[in-house]
Amino acid sequence: MSSYTKLRVAIEKPFGKDLSSAIELADSILGNLNSKEVFLIDHYLHKPGVSQIVEFCRSNPLLYSSAGLIDHIEIISSESIDVRGRTDYYDQYGVIRDMIQNHLTEILTLLTLDLSNLTSPSNRPFDLNAAKFDILKSIYPPFLQSAVFGQYSGYQDDLESDKGGNAHVNISTTPTLAIVVLHLQSPVWFNIPVIMVSGKKLGKRETIAKVVFKKTRHVSLRKKNGYCDDIVFTIQDSNGSSFITLPSNHNFNLPNDKTWTYNEGDGTSCSSMKTIPLGRMALKETYASVLRSLIRGESDLFVPLSNVLESWRIWSSLLLEYEEGKGEHLMIYNKSFLDNLRLTLNGSTLTVFVNSSDPQDNLVSFEKDGISFKSGNKTVEKIKEKIFGHFLYKFSRSSLAREISQDILDTAITSVQARDSFHLALPGGSSPADVYQSLVVDYKHSFPWTHTSIWQTDERCVPITSRDSNLFQLSKTLLAQVGVPYVNIHPLFPVCHKSESVLNEYASINYFDYVLLGVGKDGHTASLFPDSVNSSFSPFDNNETVKFVKLPLDYPIKVKERVTLSMERLVKARRIGMIITGKDKCHLAHVIESKDKHNSSLPFVQLLRKAKPGTVKIWMDRNICKK
Known part of the structure; x- marks a missing residue:
């Protein structure tokens, strides 16, 4: 031309x-x-x-x-x-x-x-x-x-x-x-x-x-x-x-x-x-x-x-x-680097190593889900470890949201290819805000939004026009800016008023493809709070999918009445992403990395114990405990 x-x-x-x-x-x-x-x-x-x-x-x-x-x-x-x-x-x-x-x-x-x-x-x-x-x-x-x-x-x-x-x-x-x-x-x-x-x-x-x-x-x-x-x-x-x-x-x-x-x-x-x-x-x-x-x-x-x-x-x-x-x-490499280099592709995993029969010659290996540099048998940096059989990933705060949004995208692509749909359950709160921004900025035009159904992990029983509503925040930061069909968005708010149709709708999903969760400083996830809170925690009639939660009046959380997906339903998800960020959550990092984690009754730890090993990816700010 x-x-x-x-x-x-x-x-x-x-x-x-x-x-x-x-x-x-x-x-x-x-x-x-x-x-x-x-x-x-x-x-x-x-x-x-x-x-x-x-x-x-x-x-x-x-x-x-x-x-x-x-x-x-x-x-x-x-x-x-x-x-x-x-x-x-x-x-x-x-x-x-x-x-x-x-x-x-x-x-x-x-x-x-x-x-x-x-x-x-x-x-x-x-x-x-x-x-x-x-x-x-x-x-x-x-x-x-x-x-x-x-x-x-x-x-x-x-x-x-x-x-x-x-x-x-x-x-x-x-x-x-x-x-x-x-x-x-x-x-x-x-x-x-x-x-x-x-x-x-x-x-x-x-x-x-x-x-x-x-x-x-x-x-x-x-x-x-x-x-x-x-x-x-x-x-x-x-x-x-x-x-x-x-x-x-x-x-x-x-x-x-x-x-x-x-x-x-x-x-x-x-x-x-x-x-x-x-x-x-x-x-x-x-x-x-x-x-x-x-x-x-x-x-x-x-x-x-x-x-x-x-x-x-x-x-x-x-x-x-x-x-x-x-x-x-x-x-640091020398001029013969490419001559000796081999790449092994296995699904979404890429491994890079020197062509040698000696495994100690391994230069660097990395996966889409994590990276570790090696020199001989010495690990220079490790940002991936296992907790109850689940991988814990530590990244800088600036990189964490992009890593999570990339993981959601990868799971969405796999799900759409296999089942022509992607069922994504999302929370409110401050933890996922950067992830939603990354999904909008990086994947607004390339994410399979038209094949995606949005569900909520939990909701606060307030009007949906309230800034305290999880759906309000979710709509403002994500849904209003991407192409999810309106009929594919499933608000949980009506369950606060015991809507049987919404209860049945949530119960009809056998498996969520991806559940994203934040963790509060008290260890709660979704709206599943520690037993010590003495919250009123009751299932709806003949429905184990969603539960109603009523917190004590003196509990330091603004909205006391909530509905939440049950622990049983959350752990059935094909993939769970759990975000742990914030300087006030350093003690939670110590809990899951300690030898006593098996004795913890905190809800997010219980979820890690109950979920099938390998299902959960724990995404943590690597500077969470730095002052």
């Missing part, structure tokens, strides 16, 4: 450092220019290996029609050079901003385009950038537990050298390598992992995009036997050449003006494969192509402002989490 504006202003990356700075920069530019006059340069879009991705997909529209055959996607960019001589720039930006947020994300959008839209049914030309924008909107923002960061050995020396040999340069935590797992919510790529890797000083220059078909959940990023069963787009090899490698036993259509070459193998690589040579383009030629496209107004070969802002939406939360941690998850 061409843009016929008379004025064309080209801007080279980086465009901002995060979403907020990119928005500020965009607003400044749009105060003087029309958006169609702005051409953001990504020179990778002018490389033959990148531009031919769309052409190959256009020639093979049924390539990804059966997503069940695809195991995962890899997009890997390794460089042999270091950053000496340009650390003034690089130390401010790092690998995510320098490579992944722009170049590799652009490659991902091209590789995962909705192929049904490659040819428009109308007379209007196909809008490639609009299609890429749709892909960007479908990408879930990755969080710290889905990433590994590294810095090459000698980076600090390069930094000090560029500063004139000053020995007092602060230790830098800028990452020069990142391995990140992404997920997309789209009909074709739903729940198919995307592994992105980029790093400096890795001993080899190569950028590839690879579609891996199902055969194993074991990934070696540099296979010694080649890529026999995969489709590999080599954007550039060590010589700067570009080509597409395909399994020889599959029939693919050639893009226009392209020819096959055959490689019968030499015993160390694939026995037989097809290659489509795409040519070689030096960096000077690439920028010459940029200028030609700018003169012609070929907007498809540039990045619109809307797309770059959407890309920053994806990556800013990960950058914030990493930088708030001040490099605590940074590892």
